[in-house]
Amino acid sequence: MNQIATDYPFAPVSAAEAAERYRAIAADRPMTKVTMPFGGDAWVIHRTEAARAMLGDPRFVREPFRTGERVVPYFVEFPEFLRQTLQFEDPPHHTKLRRLVQKAISPKQVRAMRDSAVAYANSLIDEMVAKGDTADLVHDYALPLPIQMLCNLLGVPPEDHDKFEKWASSTLAVAGMSEDDVVANMAELYMYVVELIQLRRREPLDDLISSLANARDKDDTLTDEEILPIAMLLVVAGFDNTANFITTGIASLLQHPAQLELFLTDPDGLAPTATEETLRHGRFSLGIPVAGGGALVPFVATEDVEIDGQLVAEGEAIMIDPGATAHDGIALPDAERFDITRQNNPQLTLSYGLHHCLGAPLARMEMQVALAELFKRLPQIRLTSTPVINHDHLSQPITRLDATW
Amino acid sequence: MPKVFYTQPDGTVVAVAASPGDSVMATAVRNGVSGVVGQCGGSLSCATCHVYVDEAHRDELGTPGEDEDEMLDCTASDREDSSRLSCQLIIGEGDVHVTVPPEQL
Ligand code: FES
Numbered sequence: 001m002n003q004i005a006t007d008y009p010f011a012p013v014s015a016a017e018a019a020e021r022y023r024a025i026a027a028d029r030p031m032t033k034v035t036m037p038f039g040g041d042a043w044v045i046h047r048t049e050a051a052r053a054m055l056g057d058p059r060f061v062r063e064p065f066r067t068g069e070r071v072v073p074y075f076v077e078f079p080e081f082l083r084q085t086l087q088f089e090d091p092p093h094h095t096k097l098r099r100l101v102q103k104a105i106s107p108k109q110v111r112a113m114r115d116s117a118v119a120y121a122n123s124l125i126d127e128m129v130a131k132g133d134t135a136d137l138v139h140d141y142a143l144p145l146p147i148q149m150l151c152n153l154l155g156v157p158p159e160d161h162d163k164f165e166k167w168a169s170s171t172l173a174v175a176g177m178s179e180d181d182v183v184a185n186m187a188e189l190y191m192y193v194v195e196l197i198q199l200r201r202r203e204p205l206d207d208l209i210s211s212l213a214n215a216r217d218k219d220d221t222l223t224d225e226e227i228l229p230i231a232m233l234l235v236v237a238g239f240d241n242t243a244n245f246i247t248t249g250i251a252s253l254l255q256h257p258a259q260l261e262l263f264l265t266d267p268d269g270l271a272p273t274a275t276e277e278t279l280r281h282g283r284f285s286l287g288i289p290v291a292g293g294g295a296l297v298p299f300v301a302t303e304d305v306e307i308d309g310q311l312v313a314e315g316e317a318i319m320i321d322p323g324a325t326a327h328d329g330i331a332l333p334d335a336e337r338f339d340i341t342r343q344n345n346p347q348l349t350l351s352y353g354l355h356h357c358l359g360a361p362l363a364r365m366e367m368q369v370a371l372a373e374l375f376k377r378l379p380q381i382r383l384t385s386t387p388v389i390n391h392d393h394l395s396q397p398i399t400r401l402d403a404t405w
Numbered sequence: 406m407p408k409v410f411y412t413q414p415d416g417t418v419v420a421v422a423a424s425p426g427d428s429v430m431a432t433a434v435r436n437g438v439s440g441v442v443g444q445c446g447g448s449l450s451c452a453t454c455h456v457y458v459d460e461a462h463r464d465e466l467g468t469p470g471e472d473e474d475e476m477l478d479c480t481a482s483d484r485e486d487s488s489r490l491s492c493q494l495i496i497g498e499g500d501v502h503v504t505v506p507p508e509q510l
Contacts, residue, residue: 056446098450099475106479107452107510272510344437353446360444360451361481361510 008032008044008324009293015283018290019336022046023329025292030308031318039073042298042317043310044324048331048346050308051320055353057307060299060318062088062355073298073317085233087297087355094354100215100222101230101358104153104208110361113149117366120148121373129377129405134384137401141374142246143169146239146366153238153362154231155200155207160192167192168235193231197224208234234359240397242363246370247387247398249278252285252338253371254383254403259340260375267376271368274340278367280326280347283396285338286387295319296351322348381405407496411438411456412504423496429503430454430492440505447492452479453509457487458494459502466494466501482506 008025010018025032030050031043045051054060064070065078066088072078082088086097103109124144128135135141147165150156156164167189197213204210212227253260253274263270283290298319301312312318327335331346350357357363374381381403388400409432411419423432433441433454445451449472458466466489469477473493477484483506491503 052446095450099472102450102476103479106476107481107508108479111481111508343439350444352444354448354450356444356446356451364510 007292008046009034010291012289012291015285015287015290016336018292018323019284019327021292022324022327023335026324026328026330030310036073037075038077039071039317042073042319043312044295045307045318045320046324047308047328048325048348050310051325051348052352053307054299054312054318054320055348055351055355057305058091058354059302059305061090061302062297062299063090064300065298070300070317073319075293075295078297082233082236085229086358087233091354097222097226097230098358100212101208101234104211105359105362107361110365113152113362114365114369116152117145117149117369118373121145121369122377125374125377134402134404137250137374137403138243138247138399142250142370142401143239143243145246145370146242146363149362149366150234150238153208154196154234155205155209156196164189164192168239189235190228190232193228193235194224197227197231237357238359238362242359242366244397245278245363245367247401248282248286249275249367249371250374251383251387251398251401252278252281253340253375254381255285255287256338259338263340263371264375264379267372270340271372272364273342273345274371275364275367276345276347277338277340277342278371279349280332280342280345281338282323282326282349284323284327284336286389286398288387288389290323292324293321294323295321296348297355320348320351322351378405407498408500409433409496410500410502411441412502413440414505414507423501425496425498427496428492429456429494429496429501430490432496433491438505440509441491442509443492445492449473449476449490449492452476452481452490454491455480455482455506455509456489456491456494456503457485457506458489459504460487462499462501463487465497465499469493480506481508481510 026046030047031045033041034044035041065072066083124141128140151161167185196209200210201213204214215222296319298317301314301316303314305312326347350360384402384404387398390397390399406422409421409423409429419438421432421436430443434443442453444453473490477488
């Protein structure tokens, strides 16, 4: 066994070397036991097939994290308010809540939202063009698009969009706010959502908060305490990640001229596969060092389970590293290449199984629209400086992407 | 061994040998049949495994349960009388013919 194959997690190295290491580690074993900075040991899975097997197996649950029986093994202390959300619920309660939200962001609903996303993307481009021939694509494009879509989905009235954006973006990695400001903004956002729920209970409209507030389950309606965490999860997960994915997609294309040239031949046709490739390849496209360690939220084994030859004992925690599984060299042979035409793209960035991302159809649609519209309108667009990245934050988002056209 | 025949939106047909007891979704995903996504791994919460079932087997494959019926209203391509979520279609001894819809996501 060589040294490369044993080292996980690993500190930032060049993208090419990171891909090499991931391949070697996956060839060596399906998972590694890692001692996390918080919450003790957890298995981290490197192989796509092993990851799918785990994520599709109901013997892995999240309940002990939600009840506080166990600390979430993770790279940072896992925020309390996120531990109360849908992603830490198990069936059957999870199923009931999830179904209600699912309908509002199902593939069918999202298809109906596409036209408004296209219109909004174009109005953002109009504004950028009206201001001159340069822009910061994070603040002028990648961030406002998902925020607008989220406001529409939740039912935030148009006159409140600005306030909502300010509060919601304080939860964002890119905001760079002080701890106190974040807490104050979060409290305001909470109160706002509580009031919105009450308003929509009295005066329902055709939006998600209304349908949650007025959903009649067989036995009961949902309480505010049940609706609030769902709304907060959508706020937090709904645009920080999407904005980050959009920015990564734009930056990746701008940094791969041959792929961009190809994309420009048919932006609408290639947007779906370019989106999947962005989700898979992630930070590997940006030409910056990549560290081996990123991971989705863990599960706990309720009994001894063998996965891909490795015994996971009852009570042990386990998670997947989507960066590793996307570069395991087994599911995908030439994983280091950024290829927007890839048809077989088994990425797990949006997870898989019971907890696969509820907003996946919406996130995908927004990414597709954002990429296609920007490059259709401004095909000559190019970067004026290297992307600015916030390395202090767990998700290491791109906080500035300066471009000209 | 039973076979599942997946007709793609362009009319091409992919035939895959299947094991009784497996679902039409799992069989497709395992064999890389395009157009069947199955993001939730068969837990009836993504509607990305939508297929149209051939008239000939509708009876043997039963009718959608309540939960499946609800999720069928969420599919990206239009729901039809023959619509099913393929993670709920369990393969028996005989062959199964399904058509993959144009859009899943
Ligand atoms: S695989 Fe998700 S509903 Fe069938």
